[in-house]
Amino acid sequence: MGKENVRIEDHHIFDNLPIYRFRVLFWVVLVWVATIVLQFLEEIIYAQAIFFTIFMLLYLTLHIYSKVFKHRYTWLYFFLQCSIIFVSAFIMPHGSPAVLLGLLPILIAQSIHIFNHSLKVIFIVILLYLPYSYAISINYGIQELPFFIPILFFIMAIAVFYSILYVRQANAWRRMQYYLYELQLANQKIKELTIASERKRIARDLHDTLAQGLAGLIMKLEAIDIHLQNKNNERAKEIVQESMYQARTALKEAREAIDDLRADSIDEVDFVHEVEKEIIKFTDATSIEVNRSFETLPPLSSLIKQHCIYMIGECLMNIAKHAQAANVSISIWTEKGRLVVLIQDDGIGFNTNKIGKQVGHYGLIGVAERVRILNGEVDIKSEKGKGTRILVSTPLTCTGK
Structure with a gap:
């Protein structure tokens, strides 16, 4: 449901509540x-009764299509309805109290709906009050006005009270439509953000499983090639066995990523043991x-x-x-309610300004995204010829975002 559709429904809010029409029909x-x-x-x-019936049908028809006059020709609508009521009162003189006391309050209530303006409603009341008094004076005599005027105001008070309740109901309906529209917008935004977040997660998982696994296999294959050239067949065979194991592990992790099972199995994992496995693969x-350097860590x-x-x-x-480093160190400890991981090497270093700007180099981007998910911080320092230092700090109570 678009915004324009909501506005259109607001314009015709009074016409979209069928119970109101049925009540008016019953009353008429x-x-x-x-x-x-x-x-x-x-x-x-009988002749006047037939004409009166035709006028009542015309009154109902105008009332049903009052939405046509809501923003244009409003005063023409009230003039026509008022004319129908007073002509009917003179056609049926002995039944005029029922016509006047029954239909004038409906017209007053409708003016509240349409104009929503106090001065205009008061003006309508005055305009209707004058011909009402005239019609009663002609049909029953001026001496009967003190009796009929209080009745009119009593019925008008009831009609106005009902009309105010109805306006509140209509406003509540309009607010409900607006909130429903806002909820739909929010739901659509959540879907879009969820899709974008899922795309990033898949990219990270593919990088961390397939990309890292294949990169490790390539380095092992290069090592095998070197050992074969040096006739060191035994070592080459050992690395082949290690490569086969690593390939199976990479395949298993890729399947877990595809099936989204990693989050279920990670609960039972010993963190330090898994870090040791990463170090062994690297070595x-x-x-x-x-x-x-690993401190004793909390759960x-x-x-x-x-x-x-x-x-x-x-x-x-x-x-x-x-x-191209010769020395690498990893330290893990806790400090002030945070888990701190420090990784350092004495390699050739790199320009940190190029992070995320080189096609095909997405590793550190993935690191930054994971730190953001953990509500943590990452500090990357590196200089040419002086190695690299990566410090990650994340709250121990992190629930992610």
């Missing part, structure tokens, strides 16, 4: 019956020993374990592929 039929009965008790006039691929949420393991694996993979 009741007025018609009362008028006929009062008139025929005094004088039976096997590069022959670089990693200096590690970590599955979200923190999942993202931190992948961040550490990504950093080690980048060191293996690009750093």
Whole structure:
């Protein structure tokens, strides 16, 4: 439902509540019956009764199509309805009290709906009050005015009270439509954000499983090639076995990512043990020993374990592929309610201003995204020839965002 459709429904809000039309129809039929009965008790006039019936049908027709006059020719509508009422009162003189007291309050109530302006409604009341007094004076005599005027105001008070309640009901209906429209917009926005977030998550998972796994296999294949050239067949065979194991592991992780099972299985994972496995894979691929310093850690949420393991694996993979480092260290500790991970190397370093600007280099972008999900912070420092230092800090109570 678009915004324009909501506005159109607002314009015709009073016409979209069928109960209002049925009540008016019932009331007009009741007025018609009362008028006929009062008139025929005094004088039976069939010709005038037929004309009166036609006028009542015309009154109902105009009322049903009053929405046509809501924004244009409003005063013409009230003039026509008022004329019908007073002509009917003179056609059926003995039944005129039923016509006047029955239909004038409806016209007053409708003026509240249409104009929604106090001065205009008061003006309508005055305009109707004058011909009402004149019609009663002609049909019953001026001495009867003190009796009929209070009756008119009593019925008008009831009609106005009902009309005010109806306006509140209509306003509540309009607000409900507006809130429904806003809810639909919000729901659509959530869907769009969910799709965008899911695309990023899939990109991260593919990078952390397939891309890292294939990169590790390529380095092992290169090592196998070197050992074969040096006739070191035994070592080459060992690396082939390691490569087969690594390929199976990468395939398993890829399947878990596709089936979205990683979040269910990560709860039982020992964080430090998984970090050690990442370090072993790095050492096997590069022959670089990693200096590690792990403090005793409190229980970590599955979200923190999942993202931190992948961040550490990504950093080690980048060191293996690009750093040309001789020394690597990883430190993990807690400080002031936060989990801190520090990864350092003494490699060639790089220009941190180029992060995210090189096609095909998305590893550190993934690290930054995972840190943001954990409501954490990441500090990357690197200089040419002086190595790289990556410090990640995330709240221990993180629930993600």
